[in-house]
Amino acid sequence: MIKKIFASVIILCFCFNHSYAWGPEGHAIVGRIALKYVQPDVRQNVLRLLGSMSIDTAANWMDIVKSDHDYDFMRSWHYVDFPKGEDYKESNDGNLINRLQLTYDELKHKKILCESQVRMDMLMLMHLVGDLSMPLHTGYEDDLGGNKVMVQYETLKTHNLHWFWDEDIIRLTNISDSDCIDHYDELKNNLFSEIKFKEWMLDSRSLLPEVYDFTGFILDDNYMRKNKVIVEKQLLKAGLRLANILNRLFPSQVETFDYAQQVKKYKNGIELKEMATSVGKSVVVCGRVTSIKVTAKTTQIIISDENSEYEMIAVIFARNYNKYEDLPEKLFRNMNVCVKGKVNIFNRSLEILVEDKDDITVL
Secondary structure, three states, X not given: OHHHHHHHHHOOOOOOOOOOOOHHHHHHHHHHHHHHHOOHHHHHHHHHHHOOOOHHHHHHHHHHHHHOHHHHHHHHHHOOOEOOOOOOOOOOOXXXXXXXXXXXXXXXXXXXXXXXXXXXXXXXXXXXXXXXXXXXXXOEOOOOOOOOOEEEEOOOOOEEHHHHHHHHHHHHOOOOHHHHHOOHHHHHHHHOOOOOHHHHHHHHHOOHHHHOOOOOOEEOHHHHHHHHHHHHHHHHHHHHHHHHHHHHHOOOOOOOOOHHXXXXXXXXXXXXXXXXXXXXXXXXXXXXXXXXXXXXXXEEEEEEOOOOOOEEEEEEEHHHHHHOOOOHHHHHOOOEEEEEEEXXXXXXXXXXXXXXXXXXXXX
């Protein structure tokens, strides 16, 4: 089965139909943006897994295999439609959100998977994160995500609305990677946010009023100009979110230290398991950076021991970013560090507020 799947990716004839999102160029843009913003070691690891497959092909893989009916079981994974005016109801259906979550969770335990399975899961993530950013793949159930809505733009032959958003907007306005990246400053937090597929789905669905903002079935130039910007931003969001996911799943393995031995070098050094009994005290604690969350006001660096049994959060406020030679999320991601400061409890989490550059040291 694995051999058959990967033999199919060399097919050059893209046989797209109404259930596709973005079309081949849109998905390729998402893949290229993601590869631009991943960490250097992650880029190397991803390219090694892809082998001779280009990033454009990888991002389109799930659409390419649609030409083979053996993979019809994947078709419902590309979208999550539900009635207009209703909230999303969680279920065990094989929809876009559930497949993304299952695949992401599976890759978090990729050490127990064979390389072919890891590669296939990675290809699914590359494509489905793109699908999730296309508003009509989070669309209304009654018109099948715009497939039943016929539209026409200028002399373009009549298409359905879904097709128009899949391919026509990108093709007719010549959207490029750089057009999307022009919105980076506005959307860069997507590169560091928590992985929340449901929230990303609701973000896309919130754009549906704009998608359906036309009268009759004729789409005019104003509609095209306005939604060109939306498409650019959605493609960039998808690329940055995919980069975020790949950064979390495919970093090079960092050598772990004997953190208990490391903290003995400091007068007030403690192990992570002692944090709970050290609230209010100034300490030094060492561990492995397992994830980073960036908000508008802070960078929160989650640090664990070698067995991921205990953890704490080092918090750097945005006002202190200028003390560092680069953004903290870039400097400390996947590193072994020691942090000094006073132990606090906030929202039931143990944390240290990092005020000065020297308060956090890379081992």
